[in-house]
Amino acid sequence: MSYHDTPPTGGPARRRRRSKAVRRITGGLALLFALTALGLAYLTFAPKAQTATAADVDAAQVAAGKQVYDNTCITCHGANLQGVVGRGPSLVGVGEAAVYFQVSSGRMPADANGAQIQPKEPLIKPEDIDSLGAYIQDNGGGPVIPDGNLRNDAEISRGGELYRLNCASCHNFTGQGGALSQGKYAPAMTEATDRQIYGAMLSGPQNMPKFGDGQLTSNEKQAIISFIQNNKATIDPGGYSAGGFGPAPEGLIAFLVGMGAIVAATLWMGSRA
Ligand code: HEC
Ligand code: HEC
Numbered sequence: 001m002s003y004h005d006t007p008p009t010g011g012p013a014r015r016r017r018r019s020k021a022v023r024r025i026t027g028g029l030a031l032l033f034a035l036t037a038l039g040l041a042y043l044t045f046a047p048k049a050q051t052a053t054a055a056d057v058d059a060a061q062v063a064a065g066k067q068v069y070d071n072t073c074i075t076c077h078g079a080n081l082q083g084v085v086g087r088g089p090s091l092v093g094v095g096e097a098a099v100y101f102q103v104s105s106g107r108m109p110a111d112a113n114g115a116q117i118q119p120k121e122p123l124i125k126p127e128d129i130d131s132l133g134a135y136i137q138d139n140g141g142g143p144v145i146p147d148g149n150l151r152n153d154a155e156i157s158r159g160g161e162l163y164r165l166n167c168a169s170c171h172n173f174t175g176q177g178g179a180l181s182q183g184k185y186a187p188a189m190t191e192a193t194d195r196q197i198y199g200a201m202l203s204g205p206q207n208m209p210k211f212g213d214g215q216l217t218s219n220e221k222q223a224i225i226s227f228i229q230n231n232k233a234t235i236d237p238g239g240y241s242a243g244g245f246g247p248a249p250e251g252l253i254a255f256l257v258g259m260g261a262i263v264a265a266t267l268w269m270g271s272r273a
Pocket of ligand 2: 189
């Protein structure tokens, strides 16, 4: 008996069930295929579209930055950022971090060439600072300040240790700043924002050392920022500070002023009697 002669093991009902199952499986496969195709189509088209727009934004920002640069910086830093002898250093490779630090603190554009260019009310609008940063970053790269939160409050005491090791020698233990040689000074940190502190560490203005990620990791820089900003909040007692030297001299001043007032009042009353 050949197997062709084997009577079907199932009847028509079983065949119907099987064909239903087959239909269900093919349907499922078709859906899976459609979804995969859709997913692939998304993968191939969507991100491309996204990067294209990001690149467009970047190109526009770089062009806008060049415009601001040509108007306000070119006389001292040169047409190709190569610097101008006797006026300003090359900006090739200084990166967005240096630009942000210098321009947002109002040091740049510099107006006069003193021993140390002073911070002042910033002249350049925030969006133009970003564009300048993009333009200078686009011409030679360099350090960039990360986006987002720049603090590490969980490691604030580690931040204090790192501050005492790396910064206090110039900026003083309380961040009040201090004199350096040749009429230069390390400024107080009372005004600096998180981004400016990060930018100062990455770019090392004047004779401040550069603290790249090899010297201090991003986490360590953030811990230092947390320490500085927290210190500022707790040290500043409010009211008039007598140079931030603590409660003793400030109390002495209050005592002297108060005594002076009492003496003056006594004299005045004596003269009326
Ligand atoms: C009057 C001249 C002058 C003008 C205008 C000027 N700069 Fe400068 N710039 C200097 C000098 C001088 C220094 C060096 C300062 C120092 O060492 O503290 C400097 C330093 C810098 C640095 C730091 C470089 C580094 O190695 O960290 C940056 C960034 C910078 N300038 C950007 C700009 C930008 C952006 C503009 C325009 C918005 C500008 N400067 C306009 C003179 C100028
Ligand atoms: C060798 C001395 C020196 C050391 C060490 C040093 N700095 Fe500075 N720092 C300076 C000088 C000088 C300036 C002023 C630069 C200028 O005016 O262009 C400065 C400027 C700054 C500013 C700008 C303040 C402002 O708003 O004007 C910040 C913030 C800063 N330093 C943070 C730090 C931190 C954080 C450390 C440690 C990780 C550090 N510095 C270590 C010398 C130093």
